Amino acid sequence: MKNTHRPGRLCLTFAAAAVFAALAAPTWAQLRIGQTAGFSGPVAAGVKETTEGAKLYFDAINAKGGINGQKIELESLDDKFDPKLAAENARTLIINRQVLSLFLTRGTPHTQAIMPLLDEFKVPLVGPSTGAMALHKPVHPWLFNVRATYQREAERAVQHLSLIGIDRIGVVHVDDSFGADLLEGAQKGFSSVSKQPLFIEKFDRAKPDFSRIAPIAASSGAQAVLFIGSGVAVTDGIAEIRKAGSRAQIITNSNNASGGFIKSLGANAPGTIVTQVFPNERSLAAPIVKEADDLAKAKGLEGLSPAMLEGFAAAKVLVAGLQRAGDNPTRAKLREALEGLKKLDLGGLELSYSPTDHTGLEFVDLSIVDASGRFRR
CATH class of the missing domain: 3.40.50.2300 (Response regulator)
Structure with missing residues (x-):
């Protein structure tokens, strides 16, 4: 009598094993x-x-x-x-x-x-x-x-500015891990051309406020500002720097390399340098x-x-x-x-x-x- 129940028990065992296997290693129909x-x-x-x-x-x-x-x-x-x-x-x-x-x-x-x-x-x-x-x-x-990497972008940006004769370069960066990472790359760039940043200022990511930073950029006589941040914070910061009277060359990173970013810059768009990590999108x-x-x-x-x-x-x-x-x-x-x-x-x-x-x-x-x-x- 015991043997008569064994196949059913084996079926249940195999069924349970199949369910477990499906949960442990799922496959995707899509x-x-x-x-x-x-x-x-x-x-x-x-x-x-x-x-x-x-x-x-x-x-x-x-x-x-x-x-x-x-x-x-x-x-x-x-x-x-x-x-x-x-x-x-x-x-x-x-x-x-x-x-x-x-x-x-x-x-x-x-x-x-x-x-x-x-x-x-x-x-x-x-x-x-x-x-x-x-x-x-x-x-x-x-x-x-x-x-x-962002560090390579920031390093290249500083090297480019130095190559075209710009020596007085300030840095504005968001105060988070992203900003710290790019700042390290920028410092490598300054070191490679034997220069020091004119100033380094940071802003809060959640509540960016440029009321203190913009006058510093304007009064320092900066020829260029490396602006490390994302999207709206950068466009707002550039607008404040311009309102403060600075005509410094602005350079920012590839995280802002979008058509939407250009539109948000408005009148401040022309002349802004943006590093890129892919070939020219119009180079067929x-x-x-x-x-x-x-x-x-x-x-x-x-x-x-x-x-x-x-x-x-x-x-x-x-x-x-x-x-x-x-x-x-x-x-x-x-x-x-x-x-x-x-x-x-x-x-x-x-x-x-x-x-x-x-x-x-x-x-x-x-x-x-x-x-x-x-x-x-």
């Missing part, structure tokens, strides 16, 4: 990708453009049948550029939405707030829209950068630009912005990882596939990862906003 970024708040213009650039590529892949018959689904949540909300959104995407990967976060303290979750849940993050050195060194096993000789431009035109878009190109490149890297992760991708398989990318041609830009290097690209250039409100190289 390739659900999670994003948290500031779709509202001070960096909304840039976030919307980077996301639009990523969707250009995802939509093109989906139109061809997706990856191994699976469509890419990008689920985006608004964190209002708040690091605490960014972490909460990431947790929701990982646990409740069971995303295969996180993607295209925005902000240094915001991404840092998410990083512990990558370790806890063993989930990759691809293409954070920040060049903070803390995301590069030490190498985080679940985080894959696509763009160059660059294959990645030509590819993105063709897709943008097919959708009826007016053209590309540097921010759109950043999102497009990040999407290409994620897709390359997904294509190599097999028919039934898991988070672990995706991480392994990404780390195995070697000499990936993004279209004139070559990207490689390894267990000791998750930097991605190191391209840095400078642009200036012309009288028509466009970036010029």
Whole structure:
């Protein structure tokens, strides 16, 4: 009699094991990708453009049948550029939405707030829209950068100003980990040209106030001001510096390389220098630009912005990882596939990862906003 019940018990055992296995190592009928970024708040213009650039590529892949018959689904949540909300959104995407990967976060303290979750849940993050050195060194096993570091941008900016004969350079930076990171890069630039900053002033990220800083910039006789900040805070700060009477050359970083940023500058846009981490978005000789431009035109878009190109490149890297992760991708398989990318041609830009290097690209250039409100190289 005992034997007559054994098959049923085995069936139950196997069923329980199957349920456990499904919970422990989920697979995805759709390739659900999670994003948290500031779709509202001070960096909304840039976030919307980077996301639009990523969707250009995802939509093109989906139109061809997706990856191994699976469509890419990008689920985006608004964190209002708040690091605490960014972490909460990431947790929701990982646990409740069971995303295969996180993607295209925005902000240094915001991404840092998410990083512990990558370790806890063993989930990759691809293409954070920040060049903070803390995301590069030490190498985080679940985080894959696509763009160059902020420190290299700031260093190059100071070197450029020195090269064109500008010696009196002030620095204004946001008082957070992002600002401290770029300041370190700027200091490397000053050291490389044997100069010292004319002044270094910082402002609060949550409540920026330039009433004290603007007169300092004007009275110091600064020939240039390296303005380290994001979105609205930078445009407001530049406006205050101009009202105070300073005609200093303004130079800021690639996190502000969006068409929306130029529009928000208004009359202060022409002549502003913005560092860039991707090729000229109008240089169709660059294959990645030509590819993105063709897709943008097919959708009826007016053209590309540097921010759109950043999102497009990040999407290409994620897709390359997904294509190599097999028919039934898991988070672990995706991480392994990404780390195995070697000499990936993004279209004139070559990207490689390894267990000791998750930097991605190191391209840095400078642009200036012309009288028509466009970036010029």
